Amino acid sequence: MESCLKCGSPMNAKDLICSVCGQNDYDEYQLIRNYVKTYPNSNAMQIANATGISISKILRFIKSGSLTVVDQDVHRRS
Template sequence: MTDKCFKCGHILNPGEYTCQVCGQNDMEDYRTIRNYVRSYPNSNAMQIANATGISVSKILRYIRDGSLTVVDNHPRRGR
């Protein structure tokens, strides 16, 4: 069985899950998100998506896989 890129369908080398083009695009999106969050650290996924044009689902995928970290900068009161 031939492995294909899960994004575009290109045939892959063994052990890869995205082709080189999709992988590069993914890295560019990650950098864009990271740079935005550095400038606007209290942004939520919807704000990031609206500002960068990158989908909320992709932003949440980066959070789920550990590429991006969520930090709670709002201490809880009244405990």
């Protein structure tokens, strides 16, 4: 059983965060993803500056494997 990266609630292993936390993070994830698509070689600092999302949150997306700043295609988890 995986737990939500945000609040720690037990949840489905294929998701990063639980459904309660999901919607907020999804919006931010889309922002980051769109930025990385446009600027594939960006590092986390550049993404943070451009999107206004905290660098720790961006690093969490990267670490979890849902986002990569070196490949043009983000990993699909489903």
